[in-house]
Amino acid sequence: MAQLRFRDFHPDDIDGILHLWEELRATGVEPVYGLSEVLASCQQDHAVVAVLDDVVIGAAVGRAAHAQGWIVFLSTASAHQHQGIGGRMLAALEKRMAPIGLSKLSVLLPDTALRVDAFKNQGFEAKKNLVYFERQIPVQRNELSALRELGGRLMPRGLWDSIGGMQHEKDLLERRLVMPLARPDLAERFGVVPPSAVVLFGPPGTGKTTFARAIASRLEWSFVEVFPSRLASDPAGLAGALRETFTKIADLEHAVVFIDEVEEIAVQRGGEPPSAMQGVTNELLKIIPMFRDQPNRLLVCATNFIRALDTAFLRHGRFDYVIPIGLPDSDARTSIWSRYIPPHVLADIDVDALVSSTDGFSPADIEYAAQKASQGALERALSSDAGVDGAAGPSSSDYLDAVADTRATVSREVADAFLEDIESIARV
Incomplete structure (x- = not known):
C-alpha cells in the first residue's frame, strides 16, 4: 500500500511544484505570488512537500520577514483533495519555521480561492476590512x-x-x-x-x-x-x-x-x-x-x-x-510660468503679460528668465533696510525686467526653418 510522506523540499521536486502550479491555475485561481517567487522560496526559504509513491502531490512554501511568516504557496493535487493533506502540510511547514522565532504566520489569497478549509482547520483567521496593495519593482537587482x-x-x-x-x-x-x-x-x-x-x-x-x-x-x-x-x-x-x-x-x-x-x-x-x-x-x-x-x-x-x-x-x-x-504655445507658456513662480505670489503676478512677452521663448529661456527674476528679487531684499523678512517675493516687474534682459535662444530664421522641416520631414 502506498504510504503518504511529508518531507522537506528537494531540488528534484521542482517538476512536481510546476505541475501543482499549472493545475492550480487551470482551476481559474491566479496565485498571489509569481512562479519565480515560489521556486526561489522553495530553494532559499522553507518548503515541505507531500509525497505518494515518490510523486509530489502537494506543497507548502513559506518565507519569513522578521517575526512574521508568510505562506507563499499551498496546493494539493486535485485527485487528493479533501483528505486533510493541506492542513498537515501547513502544520509541517509551521513546525519547520518555528525555530526562527515567528510570532505570526499569514497568508494572502486571491478572492477566487475556494480551498480555504486547510487554513481554517489550522487556526488561521480571516481578517476583514483589509485592502492589499502591491507594486512591481521595474528593475531587478541583477x-x-x-x-x-x-x-x-x-x-x-x-x-x-x-x-x-x-x-x-x-x-x-x-x-x-x-x-x-x-x-x-x-x-x-x-x-x-x-x-x-x-x-x-x-x-x-x-x-x-x-x-x-x-x-x-x-x-x-x-x-x-x-x-x-x-x-x-x-x-x-x-x-x-x-x-x-x-x-x-x-x-x-x-x-x-x-x-x-x-x-x-x-x-x-x-x-x-x-x-x-x-x-x-x-x-x-x-x-x-x-x-x-x-x-x-x-x-x-x-x-x-x-x-x-x-x-x-x-x-x-x-x-x-x-x-x-x-516652441511652447501660449497655453504651454502659461503652465511653464506658473511652475516657476512661487505659489504665494502667483495670484499677484500678471501671468498674461509674461506669456505675451515670451512668445518665441523656449522652455529653457522661460526657466532662465524666471530664475533671474527670483535671484534679483532675493538680492534686492537682502540689501534693503526692511530685510528679507519684510519682502513678499518677486513681482510682475521683476519678471518683465528679466524677460527684457533675456535673449531668445531660437531666432526667427530657425523657427521658420523648423516649420518647414515639419512639413517635409516629420513623420507622426
Missing part, C-alpha cells in the same frame, strides 16, 4: 550592475506629470510611444507594433531631453544616455565603443536609450576623401536594426539640426516616428 556600468539610472517617478504645458506633444508621445509600449497586450489586440526607435527634432531648449527622460519615467524603464563625445576617447574608437555599448544594453530587461545631438554621429555621408565620421555613421546604421529586434526597449535620438542627418538614417524601417518638438 540588472542594476549592468545599468551602473552603462552609466544609466532609474528616473524619478512623476517626471511625465511635471512637464509644464506642451500638452500637444505630450498627448502625441503618449499615444504613439508610451501606450503601445506600456500595454503590449492592447497593442497586439489592435495589430499595433510597439515602436522601437524615434527621432525628436526641434530648436534648442525645447525639452527634447526632458521628454526622453519623462518617457523612461512614465514607462518605469531604465534610462541610458549615450554620449558620443565620451565614447570617442575609448581605445576601441568611437565606432567600436558605440557597438560595445549597445551590446551591453542588450543585457537590460527594459530600457530607453537616448542619444542627444545625434547629428554628431549620423552626418550626411559623401565627399572625397570620406570623412572619419562616415565609419561611425555606418556602424550606427548597422546597430539600429539589431536594436529593433530586441523587445522592451526604445531608442530616442534628438537633434537640433535634422537637415544635417544622413538621409538613410531617417528612412522607414529604422525609425518609427520623426516627431517635432517645437
Whole structure:
C-alpha cells in the first residue's frame, strides 16, 4: 500500500511544484505570488512537500520577514483533495519555521480561492476590512550592475506629470510611444507594433531631453544616455565603443536609450576623401536594426539640426516616428510660468503679460528668465533696510525686467526653418 510522506523540499521536486502550479491555475485561481517567487522560496526559504509513491502531490512554501511568516504557496493535487493533506502540510511547514522565532504566520489569497478549509482547520483567521496593495519593482537587482556600468539610472517617478504645458506633444508621445509600449497586450489586440526607435527634432531648449527622460519615467524603464563625445576617447574608437555599448544594453530587461545631438554621429555621408565620421555613421546604421529586434526597449535620438542627418538614417524601417518638438504655445507658456513662480505670489503676478512677452521663448529661456527674476528679487531684499523678512517675493516687474534682459535662444530664421522641416520631414 502506498504510504503518504511529508518531507522537506528537494531540488528534484521542482517538476512536481510546476505541475501543482499549472493545475492550480487551470482551476481559474491566479496565485498571489509569481512562479519565480515560489521556486526561489522553495530553494532559499522553507518548503515541505507531500509525497505518494515518490510523486509530489502537494506543497507548502513559506518565507519569513522578521517575526512574521508568510505562506507563499499551498496546493494539493486535485485527485487528493479533501483528505486533510493541506492542513498537515501547513502544520509541517509551521513546525519547520518555528525555530526562527515567528510570532505570526499569514497568508494572502486571491478572492477566487475556494480551498480555504486547510487554513481554517489550522487556526488561521480571516481578517476583514483589509485592502492589499502591491507594486512591481521595474528593475531587478541583477540588472542594476549592468545599468551602473552603462552609466544609466532609474528616473524619478512623476517626471511625465511635471512637464509644464506642451500638452500637444505630450498627448502625441503618449499615444504613439508610451501606450503601445506600456500595454503590449492592447497593442497586439489592435495589430499595433510597439515602436522601437524615434527621432525628436526641434530648436534648442525645447525639452527634447526632458521628454526622453519623462518617457523612461512614465514607462518605469531604465534610462541610458549615450554620449558620443565620451565614447570617442575609448581605445576601441568611437565606432567600436558605440557597438560595445549597445551590446551591453542588450543585457537590460527594459530600457530607453537616448542619444542627444545625434547629428554628431549620423552626418550626411559623401565627399572625397570620406570623412572619419562616415565609419561611425555606418556602424550606427548597422546597430539600429539589431536594436529593433530586441523587445522592451526604445531608442530616442534628438537633434537640433535634422537637415544635417544622413538621409538613410531617417528612412522607414529604422525609425518609427520623426516627431517635432517645437516652441511652447501660449497655453504651454502659461503652465511653464506658473511652475516657476512661487505659489504665494502667483495670484499677484500678471501671468498674461509674461506669456505675451515670451512668445518665441523656449522652455529653457522661460526657466532662465524666471530664475533671474527670483535671484534679483532675493538680492534686492537682502540689501534693503526692511530685510528679507519684510519682502513678499518677486513681482510682475521683476519678471518683465528679466524677460527684457533675456535673449531668445531660437531666432526667427530657425523657427521658420523648423516649420518647414515639419512639413517635409516629420513623420507622426
